[in-house]
Structure formats: C-alpha cells, structure tokens
Amino acid sequence: MKINVLVVDDVAQNLTAIEALLARPDITVLKADSGTAALELLLTHEVALALIDVQMPGMDGFELANLIRGSDRTRNTPLIFLTAASREQQTSFRGYEAGAVDFLYKPIDRQVLLSKVNVFVELYTQRKQLASQLEALQQSLHINEMFAAVLGHDLRNPLSAITSGAGLLRRLSDDAKVQSIAQRMEASAQRMARMVDQLLDVARIRSNGLALRLQQTDYAELCRGIVDELVSASPDRQVQLEVRDDVRGRADVDRLSQVISNLVGNALQHGEPGHPVQLCVDGGRPERITIIVQNQGVIPESHMPHLFEPFRAGVDGLSREGLGLGLYIVKQFVDAHGGKVTARSDARTGTVFELALPR
Template structure:
C-alpha cells in the first residue's frame, strides 16, 4: 500500500512539473523541424536553403544532401518533417530514394515532394505518386508556391507534435487515476472486511431478532459495496488489448436465455440453471461478442460446479449498468481458483478483481464494452462470476 501511494505521488509530481495535473498545460518548447533537400547540383541546394531559411519558420532547419546515399545517412541521424527530392540524379534517383524511404518504418510517413526540371509528362507524375509523393513541382520553382507548401507541412507537423504530446499527457493522467483508484479500493476493502465480520457476529450471537436482521442488512450492503469496489479495481488495471466490438441495442436477459437454450450449452450443463431476471435488462452491447463470453462463462461454471446447481441472474435494476451473475455453491480447489482468478489472494469476504487464464477471453469482451469481470470462491459463499457492462455507450469510462 505504501509503495502504491509513493508511486502515485511520484506520478502526480511529474504531472505537476509538466503542467498537466490540473490547470492548463504549459506549452512545450518547439523542437526543430527539419526539411531535407536532395539535389545533385550544389547551386540548387544553396538556392533552396536560402529560399526556405529566409524567415519562413523560426524553428525550421534545412538539411541538404547531394546524393541518395548522403540523404539516407541524414535520415538515420535526424527526424525529418518533409523531404524535397530531385528526380533526376545520377546513381540513385529520386524515385528510388523515395521507395527506400517508404520501406523503412522510421521514414515511412515523411511527406515527399518531387522536384524535376523535365517535361510535364503524365507518366512521370504517376510514377512519382506511386513512389509515395504527396506533390510534384517543376523547375524553375515558384518561390511563393514553394514557401507556402512548406509552411503548410510545417503547420501540420506542429499539430501532429501537439496531438502526440496531449495523448502522452492523457496516458500519464490515466496511469495516475489507475494508481489512485487502486489505492482507494485497497483502503476501502479493509474497513469493509471488518464490517462483514461484525455483521456476521451480530447474525450469529445477537439474541434479539431485530439485531440479527440489522446484521443481515449490514452484511448484504457490505457485500454489494465490496463487489462495486472490486469492479473499480478491475477497471483501474492496465487495459488489456481491446476487441473490436460493434454495440447495438439489445436485451441481455434475452441473449442469456437464448444461449442457455443452445444445444451445445445444454450438453455441458448437468441440469438447467436457475434463471432470474431483475428490472430493465436492455442496453447497448455487441451480441456476437457477448454471446461468446456467455458461452465461455457457462462452460467454466459447468466444469467447476460439479453436482451443485448453477444460478444465473441478469440484473438491470441499476440505472446506468447491467450485471450478469453466475454462481454455484461449490468451493473451487486451489488449482481451479488459480485457473479462473489467478494467483492473487483476495481480502476475506471480498471478490478478486483479477482473473486467470480461464476467464481472459470473457474479460476482454467485458473490457471492450467498457465493463469488467470479477469473481471469487470461498467457504460458506461458494463461487461467483460477475460481469458488469455500462447500459449505454455514453456511459463508457
């Protein structure tokens, strides 16, 4: 717990130093923007350097190379925001250099403008665009046109840099939020466990029925709150690779009943599960992806329940979420518990926000919808699997 808080405080300090933890972010200093000019004639290189360096952009730097191999060396040393390539060069011409640039990850997305003193031939232009050019300019170059085009690419490059910085800042804030949620959920589980134990003592040792009922209500409320905290802890974990889902309006209870009626699922179940539906169970979800998740949850329940009856409940009583619960009274063996819930030890009386290899695919489906999957297995409580989904796409975290 102490390490978690130290990590969180470190992240917050970093965010504050970067100007992203609250308030407006401080603008980062502009990095040099390099334009690569490749031409075999030194006078052309000097002319382009003078043209682009004469107050066009304060942070613009012009790199020059007199051949394709020299340009490749510069591309290995510098990040380039635009390349101006002469088509007609001895040895490696502009088309070949462009193809080499497109074949390397580092330079694949560098915009290329071809410069040529040749005739305006459609075939030459097509070849240039096939090599990856974004434009084709004929010599003699119009100074105003060239400066305008470079200024546009410089502005686009600056916007991409700003977007990348904002994405990085958002990712850092997401890590801070995840650490904070994990710390809070850890702090809440301790008092909840104490509440659960005291509620159990009231139920077992109180002489007055009113106290026993109060203990039962306390235990039920603490159990429900504990599972909500577990879902928060699950959502706070680093997201796994998300599936590509296509949610649409549907009825989770109807989909679950449909999967229960499927012959392949009936074949693995010892007996029809007890099925319960509460409230409005309609929401936005991908029926194909969720059907696969339900099938896998049913398979795991049938595999580990043994002779115990399986209970299934679709709960739509919450305004903004849907819940699918699958439970049975069998307590899992240590090996089965690790297979379903991983090797993490849950707090007494609480579910585990982690899943093991047996539940990875259903969890990926839940995460792809903006939800979570938790579960646990312990004495006097049996085994519980709980899949939480936001009711509407707008409610996704």
C-alpha cells in the first residue's frame, strides 16, 4: 500500500531535502510550493500526514491549516508545522488552534522528523487495515443475513408439505403407533416453522426491512385469542387474563401477536407447574397500554442482562430448544412500536415481563 505524505514549503530546496529524508518504497512525497497547490493535491490524493511551512507568501501555513480543517475530506489529516521562527509560546498556541498536532523547528533534526513521520504513517496504516476489516465483516454479515432470509423462505414449502403429510397420516390411520409418529412429525415441523419465521424476522430487522402496518386494535380480543390457542396446546396449564379499562389502540396486529404469544408461551413453558400464568392488559393511562406477563419461574440474576440478546439459546439456562431469538425479536418489535419492554425476576414475585406501548 502506497502512503502519501504532503510537504508544503515555498522553498524548493526544502522540498527536495525533505523528500530525500523521507525516501522509502512505501511512501510517496507530494510536494507543494504554496497553499493553493497543496489544496489542489488534497482534492485528488488522500494523505497520511501533512508537513506545512508556517511562513509562506500569500496563504501562510495557519490559513492553509484552517482550510484543511474546514473540509470534511481532510478534516482528520494530521498536520505538523515547520517553522524557522523562535519558539514563542504565542506562535505555538496559534498553530494548535489551527489544528496542528506538533511543531518542528528549522533547521529540522533528521531523526526527529523520521520518528514523527513513522508514527503517523503507522497510525494511518492501522486505520486503513481496521477499515478494511470492518468492511469485510459488514459484507460477511450482510451475506449471512441474506443467506438466512433465502434459506428461511425456501424451507417454508417442504415444511408445509411435511405438516400436511403428517395431518393426512393421522386422518387415514387409526393405528396408535402411526398416530404417535404423525403427531411428532407435526410438532417438529411446527417448531421448525417457528425457527424459520424467527430467522426471517431477524433478517428483516437487521436489513431495516421491518415495516409496521398499524391499525386500530382491541388488545383484549387479541390476547384472548392467543390465550385460547396456547392453552389448547397445553391443556394442563392455565393462563389467567385480566383486562382493565379501555385497551384499544393502534398497533401492528401480526407483530403484537408474536410478542404476546412469545412471552406467554415462555411463561407457560418455564413457569412452576400448578401455578397459572398471569396476563394483565391495562389501559388505565390515556397515552399508553401496559401488558404484564407473570409466572412463578425464576431467571438466574446473572442471566438477566442478556435476556434480549440474540442467539442466547442454552446460554440463558432456560431452554435448549429453538434459536434463542424469541426475546430479541420481542424487544425489536416493541421498540419498533415506540414502546419499552422490561423484565424482573426473583423468588418472591417470580418472573415479570412488562410492555409499555403507546396507544
């Protein structure tokens, strides 16, 4: 990688001398005999460092530095002033105000110059390497997200075929063994379908493709439907639904359904047997609707800070099934609504998830 160092001095011999001092295969010295010439070079070249003579006719070094600092393209270019003036404090202060990182006084010491230039060249090289690594990482993440989206989309058809086939098996045979196998097939296909949906949701979230379709929604009716569906799948568990005041507001019904279904489903799965899950929908405040999901399970305190991070399956100690995306998606959907989700857990009250959603 070729690295450019700009040298600005109105004396040709000084330019030649500095070029000779800095000569090495990976450095290109750009020479300018005036501030105007320096600005023209900066329009077409990126430089790791600029060495600027303070005393030049026309545009002096301080004026040039102010112009360099005023451009978005060159604002972060390190500047070292070269001056034959005495080491007056006022001159130094003016130089630092103009954006200088250092001063070198003429006659310039060869070793000092090389040492300072080498530092800034190394910093420039490291910055370029980091930028390149970051770009490669971003491209890799984008490819992974695209892959997950395509994979999730293409898995829908075979999963649908498996689910339909399992249902047909159950209808065509009364054999207990066939019925058991068909039920396991259906349950596995449904679990895989949920994983696919989560992958697609995460791909949309990461690519800023999550668009809400807001409509007037009755939160109570929505929650009753979700509770009936979940209880029918787990008849040995109970959910107690409480509705307070007016719970109508604008929301994306599909996204909100996923949020509530995920939280209540988790509460049923991880709660203490024999203790019903509490689901409260409170519309007592005019500006927001609050949803509280509570069970008697306890989440270890060390896991609480990581609840809403993606791919935490098995890490949170709660479940080794799924991809660990459920609570991450919950938070993203709630955030998209302009709301807030919080969680607390202790032995006395159990685990409580609280959603505050703008009406």
